[in-house]
Amino acid sequence: MTIPLPPLPAATPPGDDELSERDRALVRALDEASGDTFGPEAERWLAAHPDDRPEFTGALRLQSLARDLPSDPTGPAAWGRLAAATTQADAASPRPARQPDRPAVRQATPARRRVSWLTSVVAVLVAVGLAVAFFGTRPPAMQLAEADAAGGIVTRHLSDGTTVRLRPGSKLTYPARFSGDNRDVTLDGEAFFEVAHDPIHPFTVTAGPSQTTVLGTSFTVATWGGQTAVELFTGSVSLRSVGADGQPVGEPVTLAPDQQSAVRSGTPPTTPGAGHGRDEALDWLDGRFVFHNTPLADALREIGGTFGAEITVSDPALARQTVSGTIERTTARATLDALATVLDAKLDTLSGGGYTLMPGRP
Amino acid sequence: MTLALALLLIALGLAALSAPDEATLIRQLRDGSESAFRRIFERDAPRLRAFVARRVSTDPDAPDDLVQDAFVRLWNHRTELDPALSVRAYLYRTAHNLALNWLRDRSTRGEVHGLTGVEDDAVGFESTFPTLAADDPSALDHAVHGELSAALDAAIRALPAKRQEVFRLAFVDGLRHREIAEMLGLSASTVENQVGAALKTVRRALARFA
Numbered sequence: 001m002t003i004p005l006p007p008l009p010a011a012t013p014p015g016d017d018e019l020s021e022r023d024r025a026l027v028r029a030l031d032e033a034s035g036d037t038f039g040p041e042a043e044r045w046l047a048a049h050p051d052d053r054p055e056f057t058g059a060l061r062l063q064s065l066a067r068d069l070p071s072d073p074t075g076p077a078a079w080g081r082l083a084a085a086t087t088q089a090d091a092a093s094p095r096p097a098r099q100p101d102r103p104a105v106r107q108a109t110p111a112r113r114r115v116s117w118l119t120s121v122v123a124v125l126v127a128v129g130l131a132v133a134f135f136g137t138r139p140p141a142m143q144l145a146e147a148d149a150a151g152g153i154v155t156r157h158l159s160d161g162t163t164v165r166l167r168p169g170s171k172l173t174y175p176a177r178f179s180g181d182n183r184d185v186t187l188d189g190e191a192f193f194e195v196a197h198d199p200i201h202p203f204t205v206t207a208g209p210s211q212t213t214v215l216g217t218s219f220t221v222a223t224w225g226g227q228t229a230v231e232l233f234t235g236s237v238s239l240r241s242v243g244a245d246g247q248p249v250g251e252p253v254t255l256a257p258d259q260q261s262a263v264r265s266g267t268p269p270t271t272p273g274a275g276h277g278r279d280e281a282l283d284w285l286d287g288r289f290v291f292h293n294t295p296l297a298d299a300l301r302e303i304g305g306t307f308g309a310e311i312t313v314s315d316p317a318l319a320r321q322t323v324s325g326t327i328e329r330t331t332a333r334a335t336l337d338a339l340a341t342v343l344d345a346k347l348d349t350l351s352g353g354g355y356t357l358m359p360g361r362p
Numbered sequence: 363m364t365l366a367l368a369l370l371l372i373a374l375g376l377a378a379l380s381a382p383d384e385a386t387l388i389r390q391l392r393d394g395s396e397s398a399f400r401r402i403f404e405r406d407a408p409r410l411r412a413f414v415a416r417r418v419s420t421d422p423d424a425p426d427d428l429v430q431d432a433f434v435r436l437w438n439h440r441t442e443l444d445p446a447l448s449v450r451a452y453l454y455r456t457a458h459n460l461a462l463n464w465l466r467d468r469s470t471r472g473e474v475h476g477l478t479g480v481e482d483d484a485v486g487f488e489s490t491f492p493t494l495a496a497d498d499p500s501a502l503d504h505a506v507h508g509e510l511s512a513a514l515d516a517a518i519r520a521l522p523a524k525r526q527e528v529f530r531l532a533f534v535d536g537l538r539h540r541e542i543a544e545m546l547g548l549s550a551s552t553v554e555n556q557v558g559a560a561l562k563t564v565r566r567a568l569a570r571f572a
Contacts, residue, residue: 019558027558031532031539059561062514062568066534069515181396197430200400202437217434236438254438 022052029056030063147172149189150308153285158185161196162203167222167284168329169305189305190222192282195235209249210263212239219255220282227298231260231275239269287329293322296343300357303339307332310354318345318359388445391436399440402449403433409535410453416527417461424464432457451541454531458545510571517567521560528553529560 019027029042038046038060046053147156149166156164159177166172170189183203195203195214205212207221210228217235221228230239232255240252241263250268253261260275276292283290284306291299297319304311309332313319327338336355340347346360390398407429414432415425435456436449443452521529528546531537532553537545539553546553 019555023558023562024554027554027561028539030561031557059565062565063533065511066514066518067536069511069518069534181400200396200403202396236434238438 022049025049026052026056026059030059033060033063036060036064145174145176147174158183160198160201160203163194165192165285167191167306169308187221187223190220190284190302192218192220192285194218206242208263209241209243209265210239210269211242212237214238227262227264229260229262230255232257233278239263241266241268283326284329289327289329289335291323291325291327293324295319296321296323296357299323299339303332303335307335310350310352311336312350312354312356314356314358318343318357384448385445388443388449391440391449392443392445394440399437402436402453406450406453407433410457413454413531413535414457414461417458418464420468428457428460428464431460448538448541450535451537451545454535454537454541455545510568513568513571514564517564518560520567521563525556525560525563528556529564532557533561 025042025045029038029045032039032041038056042056046056147154147164147166148171149168152168154166156166156172156174158164158174160183162183164172164174164185167190170187170191172185172187172191174185178201181201183198183201185203185205187205187207193203193205193214195217203214205214205221207223208228210221210223210230212219212221212230214235214237217232217237219230219232219235219237221230223229230237234257236254236256238252238254239261241249243249243266249266253269253272255261255272258275258277259272261269261272263269276290289299289303289306294302296313300311300313303309306329311332321343323339323342325342327335329335332355333349336347336357339345340357343357344359345357348356348358350356387398387402391402410432411425411429414428418424418428432453436453443449518526518530518534528542528548531542531545532539539550539557542548543550543553548556
């Protein structure tokens with residue numbers, strides 16, 4: 001490549017920091033230039049000093065050349081790593097353990113990751129099996145996969161490397177392979193998401209009336225009883241409320257770590273406030289229910305959803321009570337017994353296998 | 363009929379040729395256009411990564427993470443972008459602050475000493491970039507680009523750290539002087555002086571190509 005550079009100006013002494021008027025004009029011309037074209041300031045200078053044009057043009061060509069220089073001294077491999085980091089599962093291909101002083105961002109602890117990696121292998125095998133069973137005979141046009149955590153917590157690794165842990169009783173619908181500009185999944189119930197970084201493919205969880213859009217982060221989405229609550233742990237998410245017509249309701253909110261916001265059908269997201277904290281929001285990963293002034297009806301939907309049991313409340317006043325506390329998740333019966341004790345209520349088993357809560361001591 | 367077809371083809375050709383300008387890109391981004399976001403990512407991420415890597419060199423993962431964070435912030439704050447300013451300036455400033463925070467967090471743990479922040483004097487500035495200019499030019503694949511490019515690259519690397527950083531931001535990364543001044547807390551005339559001095563040195567180093 002030969003780009004003719006004009007002869008240098010008569011040796012300027014390298015007392016560098018003071019620029020001559022012409023040098024200053026040149027520097028400003030380069031600053032103002034757009035691509036290979038000088039701006040009006042520079043053209044004014046050059047009109048008055050036509051002899052400077054070759055030098056100005058040469059410097060501008062050099063600037064264009066500089067803008068095409070490779071950007072990273074370590075070469076394209078580093079960029080490849082970045083691109084890979086944005087699109088790849090950190091769980092599917094465990095990276096070397098992070099240095100201990102790094103802030104614990106976006107990832108579970110190494111120990112948990114090893115465990116989840118193993119379970120992921122199982123989950124992927126199960127997923128493949130299910131996919132073959134469900135979709136084996138269909139044309140591969142719309143490969144939607146479904147994870148249904150009917151019996152226990154289900155961990156899924158999506159094709160982009162995102163890890164989703166589904167709370168029992170929850171259901172996740174997701175494309176077997178993400179394609180296109182967006183990563184869209186639909187959740188019914190509650191799940192903990194660790195979304196693989198990929199800023200150019202936003203990850204959106206649609207849950208009830210809410211849409212949560214993230215670029216790479218960890219958070220929970222819980223949709224029980226007509227309300228969707230989102231709590232963020234790392235990164236940043238934006239949450240919006242979507243009406244029945246698909247149009248946004250109110251302004252979306254952006255959550256900072258350890259904040260939560262909730263969406264009810266037809267209302268804008270609530271102002272972000274302090275969340276429950278990782279331990280409490282992720283109680284279900286440890287086999288517990290944790291409630292904080294939760295309306296009984298919502299708590300029962302959550303419990304019923306977890307165990308797949310129909311639970312009714314006979315008395316409206318009782319249904320309006322709120323519950324707070326932690327209950328071990330063992331069986332539906334034991335959980336409801338514990339709840340009934342707290343509420344001074346009586347538990348009855350229905351003939352169809354469901355339960356009903358009524359006022360009065362057992 | 364043929365005329366209409368020809369006009370259509372011309373229109374299509376023009377549409378394909380004209381990349382959206384900065385203001386259009388910002389407008390699209392503000393409206394939540396993911397393709398605009400992707401275009402910005404592809405355009406700016408590699409250089410932004412190099413920019414960050416010059417600041418945080420002790421942890422190989424840090425530049426990637428910080429670049430991700432900068433883009434996440436850009437996306438989350440897209441509606442607040444000022445169409446009169448460049449997205450690139452926002453990204454660099456954000457990444458610069460993230461890198462400073464990262465370094466500060468480290469230094470409070472006693473891992474980085476002598477971090478004094480970016481001030482309008484060379485000593486404070488250079489201490490923020492401990493490894494700048496120490497790169498091995500042979501790491502660059504000279505065969506891939508022309509001899510002049512390689513010489514230009516080597517000449518830029520040979521500049522003193524502070525001058526090199528300012529010069530790179532202006533000459534290579536394409537930030538405006540006022541954006542650089544604002545980001546680094548320098549005066550506009552300091553930026554001009556640094557760029558001007560660096561330009562002289564670089565062109566002197568390239569004299570054999572003249």
